Amino acid sequence: MPQAVMQQSFPSPAARRTRRWPPEASILLVLLGLALLFELLGWVFVRQSFLLNEQRLVIMILQVSVIGIIAIGVTQVIITGGIDLSSGSVVALTAMVAASLAQSADAVHPVYPSLIELPVIVPIAAGLAVGAAAGLLNGTLIARTSIPPFIATLGVMVSARGLAKWYTRGQPVSLLTDGYANIGSGAAPVVIFLATALLFHIALRYTRYGKFTYAIGSNPQAARVSGINVPRHLLAVYTIAGVLSGLAGIVTSARAESGQAGMGMMYELDAIAAAVIGGASLSGGVGRITGTVIGTLILGVVTSGFTFLRIDAYYQEIVKGGIIVAAVIADQYRRKARDPRAIS
Amino acid sequence: MGAVRARDTGDARELSLPALTCMHAEAAHAPDRCLLEVRHISKSFPGVAALDDVSLRVDRGTVHALIGENGAGKSTLMKIIAGIVPADAGEVCLAGRTLRLDTPRQALESGIAMIHQELNLMPSMSVAENIWIGREPANAFGMVSHRELHRRTRALLERLQIDIDPQAEVRALPIASRQMIEIAKALSYESQLLIMDEPTSALTEHDTAQLFAIIRELKSQGKAVLYITHRLDELREIADEITVLRDGRYIGTERPSNLTREQIIRMMVGRELAQIFPHEATAPGAVRLAASGLTLRPHFQDVSFELRAGEILGVAGLIGAGRSQLAEALFGVAPASHGQVWIDGAEVRVDSPCTALARGMAFLTEDRKETGCLLTLDVLENLAIAVLNRDFVRFGFLRSAAVTQACADMSRRLRVKTPSLQEPIAHLSGGNQQKVLIGRWLLTGPRILILDEPTRGIDVGAKAEIHQLIARLAAQGAAVLMISSELPEILGMSHRIMVMHAGRVTGVLERAQADQEKIMALAAH
Numbered sequence: 023m024p025q026a027v028m029q030q031s032f033p034s035p036a037a038r039r040t041r042r043w044p045p046e047a048s049i050l051l052v053l054l055g056l057a058l059l060f061e062l063l064g065w066v067f068v069r070q071s072f073l074l075n076e077q078r079l080v081i082m083i084l085q086v087s088v089i090g091i092i093a094i095g096v097t098q099v100i101i102t103g104g105i106d107l108s109s110g111s112v113v114a115l116t117a118m119v120a121a122s123l124a125q126s127a128d129a130v131h132p133v134y135p136s137l138i139e140l141p142v143i144v145p146i147a148a149g150l151a152v153g154a155a156a157g158l159l160n161g162t163l164i165a166r167t168s169i170p171p172f173i174a175t176l177g178v179m180v181s182a183r184g185l186a187k188w189y190t191r192g193q194p195v196s197l198l199t200d201g202y203a204n205i206g207s208g209a210a211p212v213v214i215f216l217a218t219a220l221l222f223h224i225a226l227r228y229t230r231y232g233k234f235t236y237a238i239g240s241n242p243q244a245a246r247v248s249g250i251n252v253p254r255h256l257l258a259v260y261t262i263a264g265v266l267s268g269l270a271g272i273v274t275s276a277r278a279e280s281g282q283a284g285m286g287m288m289y290e291l292d293a294i295a296a297a298v299i300g301g302a303s304l305s306g307g308v309g310r311i312t313g314t315v316i317g318t319l320i321l322g323v324v325t326s327g328f329t330f331l332r333i334d335a336y337y338q339e340i341v342k343g344g345i346i347v348a349a350v351i352a353d354q355y356r357r358k359a360r361d362p363r364a365i366s
Numbered sequence: 367m368g369a370v371r372a373r374d375t376g377d378a379r380e381l382s383l384p385a386l387t388c389m390h391a392e393a394a395h396a397p398d399r400c401l402l403e404v405r406h407i408s409k410s411f412p413g414v415a416a417l418d419d420v421s422l423r424v425d426r427g428t429v430h431a432l433i434g435e436n437g438a439g440k441s442t443l444m445k446i447i448a449g450i451v452p453a454d455a456g457e458v459c460l461a462g463r464t465l466r467l468d469t470p471r472q473a474l475e476s477g478i479a480m481i482h483q484e485l486n487l488m489p490s491m492s493v494a495e496n497i498w499i500g501r502e503p504a505n506a507f508g509m510v511s512h513r514e515l516h517r518r519t520r521a522l523l524e525r526l527q528i529d530i531d532p533q534a535e536v537r538a539l540p541i542a543s544r545q546m547i548e549i550a551k552a553l554s555y556e557s558q559l560l561i562m563d564e565p566t567s568a569l570t571e572h573d574t575a576q577l578f579a580i581i582r583e584l585k586s587q588g589k590a591v592l593y594i595t596h597r598l599d600e601l602r603e604i605a606d607e608i609t610v611l612r613d614g615r616y617i618g619t620e621r622p623s624n625l626t627r628e629q630i631i632r633m634m635v636g637r638e639l640a641q642i643f644p645h646e647a648t649a650p651g652a653v654r655l656a657a658s659g660l661t662l663r664p665h666f667q668d669v670s671f672e673l674r675a676g677e678i679l680g681v682a683g684l685i686g687a688g689r690s691q692l693a694e695a696l697f698g699v700a701p702a703s704h705g706q707v708w709i710d711g712a713e714v715r716v717d718s719p720c721t722a723l724a725r726g727m728a729f730l731t732e733d734r735k736e737t738g739c740l741l742t743l744d745v746l747e748n749l750a751i752a753v754l755n756r757d758f759v760r761f762g763f764l765r766s767a768a769v770t771q772a773c774a775d776m777s778r779r780l781r782v783k784t785p786s787l788q789e790p791i792a793h794l795s796g797g798n799q800q801k802v803l804i805g806r807w808l809l810t811g812p813r814i815l816i817l818d819e820p821t822r823g824i825d826v827g828a829k830a831e832i833h834q835l836i837a838r839l840a841a842q843g844a845a846v847l848m849i850s851s852e853l854p855e856i857l858g859m860s861h862r863i864m865v866m867h868a869g870r871v872t873g874v875l876e877r878a879q880a881d882q883e884k885i886m887a888l889a890a891h
Contacts, residue, residue, distance in 0.1 A: 229762045230754050237751050240740035247699060247737055248752040248806070249723035307742030 103306025113286025116271030121281025157264015206277030
């Protein structure tokens with residue numbers, strides 16, 4: 023009799039699949055809406071097309087590529103329920119270190135006179151290593167002690183900025199090799215951004231690494247009981263975020279053909295904004311790379327749209343702040359509409 | 367015949383004929399006694415009809431139990447009455463007045479209060495502050511008058527005969543006391559109808575008795591209680607009437623004394639359940655798990671036991687006896703500070719859940735929401751998460767066809783009610799979530815199963831299935847350690863019963879010699 027009960031015919035759960043819009047659809051609509059709005063305003067106020075200008079579109083994506091690269095790492099950190107405030111400072115520190123190992127023979131006072139005209143792989147490796155070290159430090163502080171990610175990465179943010187200034191006593195590092203400068207020229211940053219996005223989109227959706235990342239953010243206790251080594255995984259996630267900040271630092275310095283301690287100022291906030299606009303939830307367990315890419319593009323459209331309309335940068339920041347808050351509010355409404363039963 | 371006529375006139379309760387007392391349920395539906403009337407309520411969620419034309423009446427001074435399997439629509443109906451979820455059709459009347467129920471606030475002001483299964487108290491605030499939050503009495507300076515606050519709270523608690531200090535911090539109180547505070551809070555709104563969603567699911571027998579005393583006190587004051595429960599044994603003790611829902615439809619209303627347990631189950635499930643507790647005849651094999659002198663102060667000390675292959679060892683005790691902490695220590699969640707553990711005769715150190723899993727252990731935790739479900743993820747991810755460390759992964763990538771196949775099989779085997787494996791687990795009912803969590807562990811093919819309250823808050827149909835499953839796993843050679851606060855479950859399922867009190871093992875009983883009294887004597891010590 024028990025057997026009969028258990029084997030009663032029952033529709034296969036996999037068989038009935040309901041078609042749903044992906045959560046990014048609404049953010050994509052916002053992106054398109056904003057672009058069309060600027061297009062309209064463009065014709066009214068400056069008698070130009072906003073979108074039908076290849077050069078402007080390239081510059082627009084170019085400007086946000088660095089933010090986008092950081093945001094891909096930050097998204098993963100946010101999915102685990104954490105936050106990374108150190109990204110901007112790590113950009114500066116890697117920019118300094120990488121640039122100091124990428125100086126050409128023309129440099130008047132090279133940082134390391136004996137280390138000029140090195141193959142391009144050296145500064146890249148050094149930059150990524152610096153990023154990894156910073157991420158590892160974040161991860162260790164968070165995983166091995168019980169201090170909250172906000173505080174741990176705040177500390178690293180301040181220290182890394184200081185370290186970047188100390189490295190050359192505040193002097194910029196310039197006159198870099200052509201090979202290095204190529205990393206930041208043309209559409210290279212855009213390619214790096216999109217390739218990184220694709221890589222981690224796949225990692226989050228189709229690998230064990232991704233499933234564990236979501237599980238930890240969704241419920242760290244349950245993840246631990248399910249046999250996930252939570253500290254080790256967090257270490258990996260923060261290290262990856264650090265490496266991506268390092269990559270962003272390399273691209274930034276290559277594009278500027280110099281390393282400066284003031285680089286990447288406030289980039290961490292733009293990156294967090296991109297992730298949040300893209301649907302990542304600061305309470306963890308929710309977020310996607312596709313959303314973050316769209317969120318990054320929204321930031322890009324706003325920046326370049328305001329420049330295009332020749333509106334002061336002040337207004338731009340004010341509006342950007344509004345968009346971030348609106349994105350979170352919209353997300354909450356969406357969640358309620360999706361699941362009326364989850365309200366209580 | 368006389369009885370029938372009396373019923374028709376509606377004043378049967380004024381007649382003192384003894385034969386009429388059993389007609390109480392029908393006679394009581396006279397308009398003056400009827401407090402709540404729910405008429406033709408329907409509600410559907412995307413893809414599911416949660417309620418289909420349900421009507422119900424609750425009289426003053428009675429406890430009306432609402433029962434049904436998980437997903438039968440009980441919670442949805444409660445939420446509609448409490449103004450949390452709007453109905454698609456139908457109306458709710460209180461004392462003959464049709465209510466507008468757009469918000470919980472409106473329900474509360476009309477005299478309907480709901481006590482949720484998951485309590486909603488603020489742990490860091492005092493009892494008094496929790497009860498009167500948002501309505502604190504002010505002194506002459508417009509500040510909160512703490513003296514008045516405590517005076518009111520004391521008066522309220524005294525009226526209910528609840529013995530709790532108004533100034534105590536809620537964090538420090540046991541679950542049973544918190545439940546009492548929720549009740550006090552509900553009554554502080556002068557509510558006429560109290561809705562309780564499985565109030566006893568987290569209570570021990572002792573606390574349950576205390577809760578029932580308070581409910582009887584409320585009845586004598588003319589209040590009504592609408593009571594959701596999965597514990598059928600409680601019905602006869604506390605309920606005056608039972609209404610059964612099944613698949614969102616009204617099945618019937620009866621007095622508990624008119625129904626046998628089997629009839630109730632048949633109404634709920636719509637089919638016969640062969641036996642409540644499966645007794646698989648098994649001869650326990652070799653000792654699979656042994657512990658000696660396990661200690662983790664202040665939770666438990668000097669715990670020793672043996673668990674054999676094919677055996678179910680029940681662990682009984684009051685809340686706070688250290689049973690859950692013992693389970694957590696065995697699984698490495700919070701390892702013991704002293705003592706030894708052997709698996710298959712070899713001494714092992716289990717210092718993290720990872721090691722426990724690698725040693726073939728599985729641990730269904732007590733609290734679905736806190737330590738079980740990954741609430742932002744879907745059913746498939748919740749099922750698969752514990753095996754991904756070992757199976758279904760090649761070069762770090764998920765073998766998604768194999769995972770889907772295994773999860774679909776498991777979901778079918780456990781009869782999980784879900785539209786698809788891609789459904790967020792947050793959308794499933796409590797019992798189905800529990801099945802998913804059990805499935806998560808079964809996918810790991812465990813040799814030692816630690817189950818902490820495996821059927822808490824689960825309907826009788828699902829419960830029987832889970833019991834059969836546990837018995838079958840044991841029969842197939844798994845060693846099962848089962849913690850439960852439900853004595854019938856402990857008595858019905860276990861081969862042996864280990865009883866704990868205040869962190870110590872106070873006795874081990876063979877099934878044949880165990881009964882409720884012996885267990886309670888050891889548990890209360």
